[in-house]
Amino acid sequence: MIVDIHCHVLDDIDDGPKTLVEALSLCRMLQTRGIDKVIATPHFIGDYDSKVTPESVKEKIDILNKEMKKQHIKLEIYSGMEVFASNDTVDRLEKGEILTLNNSRYVLIEFSFENIPKYMSELLFSMQLKGYVPIIAHPERYNIRYRKSGIIKKAVENGALLQVNSGSIMGVHGSEVRDEAIRLLKSGMVHLVATDAHGDRRPIYSVMEIQKKLTEICGTENMKKLLYINPQRVFEDKDVEQTSVVKKSFSIFSFFKK
Numbered sequence: 001m002i003v004d005i006h007c008h009v010l011d012d013i014d015d016g017p018k019t020l021v022e023a024l025s026l027c028r029m030l031q032t033r034g035i036d037k038v039i040a041t042p043h044f045i046g047d048y049d050s051k052v053t054p055e056s057v058k059e060k061i062d063i064l065n066k067e068m069k070k071q072h073i074k075l076e077i078y079s080g081m082e083v084f085a086s087n088d089t090v091d092r093l094e095k096g097e098i099l100t101l102n103n104s105r106y107v108l109i110e111f112s113f114e115n116i117p118k119y120m121s122e123l124l125f126s127m128q129l130k131g132y133v134p135i136i137a138h139p140e141r142y143n144i145r146y147r148k149s150g151i152i153k154k155a156v157e158n159g160a161l162l163q164v165n166s167g168s169i170m171g172v173h174g175s176e177v178r179d180e181a182i183r184l185l186k187s188g189m190v191h192l193v194a195t196d197a198h199g200d201r202r203p204i205y206s207v208m209e210i211q212k213k214l215t216e217i218c219g220t221e222n223m224k225k226l227l228y229i230n231p232q233r234v235f236e237d238k239d240v241e242q243t244s245v246v247k248k249s250f251s252i253f254s255f256f257k258k
Contacts, residue, residue: 002207003037003231004030005101006108006137006163006194009077010060013051014042017199020067026199027068031075034207035195037235039080039101041108046086054099057081078102078235082137083109087119090126100132104237108163110137116145124160135161135234138196140168140181147180153189161191161240164226166210169193169217172202185218185226188245192234193226218246 007030008016011023030038040061042052061077068075080101083089092098093107100107107127111117127134139152139162146152156162167173168181184190193214197204207227214223222243230240 001037001232002035002228003039003235004035004195004197005039005080005106005135005192005231005234006041006082006165006196007038008040008042008082008196008198009038010040010042010057010064013056013060015198016042020063022199023064024067024071024073026197027064027073027075027077029200029204030195030197031073032206033204035075037076037078039078039235041080041082041101043084044081044098045084046088046092052081054079054096057099080108083107085109085111085117085120085123087123089123090130090132093127093132094130101135102235102237104234105131105133106135106161106234106237107132108135108137111142113141114143114145116143116149116151120151121154121158124155125158128159133159133161135163135192137163138165138168140164140177140184141173156189162189163192163194164190165196166193166205167196167202169213170203170205170209182217185214185222185243186246188222188243190226190243191240192230194231218243222246 009026011017011020017023017026044052057079061079065077079099081099083098124134164181168177171178195204225241225243233240
């Protein structure tokens with residue numbers, strides 16, 4: 001069973017598909033790529049976008065699930081959001097303005113790609129105090145300032161989770177992002193891999209392709225956790241399993257190279 005915990009599959013609500021026809025096309029594609037369940041995660045940007053509310057998301061999901069049934073698309077959609085971090089994120093969660101992933105304790109959250117918010121560590125800590133588990137979306141795409149500051153590493157050490165995009169490890173966003181994704185995976189800091197699909201603008205790789213690539217990067221056991229076990233555990237609101245650090249292999253060639 002493959003659960004995609006980060007996917008912009010709903011039409012006319014954020015920068016995903018523009019029409020229901022496009023949304024259905026994306027659903028067919030996801031099904032053919034080996035995905036069984038999708039948590040719809042439209043962007044929640046607070047007061048800057050009035051379209052994304054719990055009510056609008058659930059209504060869109062209802063329509064899409066019914067239409068997929070008519071067209072014999074074997075994919076199930078569940079509710080969630082990708083929350084753009086702000087000072088009042090915890091307040092909005094408590095007020096019910098933000099949807100967690102499939103009504104679990106898990107919250108998919110993203111930060112500015114360029115600038116580290118001053119309140120980042122405090123926000124993640126506050127979320128955890130209220131019983132939420134933050135999943136930081138696609139940290140491999142963030143500016144190098146994040147890596148140099150050590151703030152992502154500290155967040156993971158303090159209980160936050162990381163989700164890397166499958167396209168990132170396949171080089172969709174360029175070699176720099178791919179290399180950072182691989183570094184994070186090998187460090188044992190990543191917990192989940194998801195598509196972050198937005199329609200047909202970027203390639204969506206099959207589960208088998210991603211499985212093969214992850215196995216090459218971080219081994220079979222880590223691959224199973226990243227792709228199969230942990231997404232299912234998030235979906236079921238259970239604790240995720242920690243991945244392990246990939247030990248550097250030693251060879252005669254690497255010795256002489258040094």
